[in-house]
Amino acid sequence: MRKAAILFLLLSTGCVPEKDEAKAPEATANASTAAPVATATAPAPAQARKTEERTASFEFDYSYPAEAAAIPALAAELEADLAKQRRELAAAAREGRVAAQENGFPFNPYSYSAGWSVVTDLPGWLSLSAGASTYTSGAHPNHWSQALLWDKAAGKSRVATDLFVSKAALAAAIREPFCKALNRERAARRGEPIDPNSDDMFDQCVDPTASTVILGSSNKQQFDWIGILIAPYEAGPYAEGDYEITLPVTKAVLAAVKPQYRSVFALGR
Known part of the structure; x- marks a missing residue:
């Protein structure tokens, strides 16, 4: 009877302990002391x-x-x-x-x-x-x-010409379209066509590979055009300034490329 009375008293006052309450503080402590996750920082981009x-x-x-x-x-x-x-x-x-x-x-x-x-x-x-x-x-x-x-x-x-069999091979592949484009630009600057029979040094075609050769791309994947940058006095008097002639890569140009670099080039438009 005494035991029954004590049990009745505990139940009536809500003092019976619950098994899960003892574990809650430990779980909370574990969560609060977990190590922070490190975050990687991207390197600063290169500056010009x-x-x-x-x-x-x-x-x-x-x-x-x-x-x-x-x-x-x-x-x-x-x-x-x-x-x-x-x-x-x-x-x-x-x-x-x-x-x-x-x-x-x-x-x-x-x-x-x-x-x-x-x-x-x-x-x-x-x-x-x-x-x-x-x-x-x-x-x-x-x-x-x-x-x-x-x-x-x-x-x-x-240098750009390293990718070709030789300077002579590249010059031969582009000479005809280069000379025509150069004379068109000369005529535009001078206001008159270039006489094909002229013996004036500034009316003559020049070796394109004796000037600065650059390689460009319109598709951002392969080289498909060639630029020739000509300094003053090379194709015209100082007053005419620089000349820049741009030509598409053609089959003739591709034939002049060293085999190991052919995949880097594509036909231009």
Whole structure:
């Protein structure tokens, strides 16, 4: 009877313990002390490089795009060229200033500039070109074009003509359409057609591979056009400026490509 009375008392006051309550604090503690999940942070994107320097003796400008900066080996190559060009400009300017003082004529600051830009960025290749100019006294600056083709698989720079059997083979494949396109551009600038019988040096066709050759793409997968960048005095007088002739890749061009690179090219339109 005594036991029954005690049990009745417990039930009436709600003091019978529940089995699950003892485990709840432990589960809560485990949840609150769980290690935080680490989150990966993406690397900062490469930035385009641009440097400008102005001194009493020279002006120096050099730049290249983010696409080139994102490739460490290529960026190192361009940085080496930047340092070389600046060093040579500074030395030439020092000599020029001394010569001017010794001979009693005014000295005008020397200059060098080069601005690299992307022609096309393919899965395996990065094609760059640059307009460059320099002034070391005289009537006007001299300017020209440069090109660089980065082979991503090999991790090295090439020139566009490296991908062809020879310069002569490429020149033969594009000479006829190149000469026609050049004369059309000359006629547009001069306001009159080019006389095919003229013996004027600026009316003659030039070797396209003696100028700067660049490779471009319209489909972002393969090279399907070729550009020829011609500096002043090569195809016309200084006043006519640079010439740029763009030609599609043809069957004749494909035949001049080295076998190991043919898959990189496609017929152009």
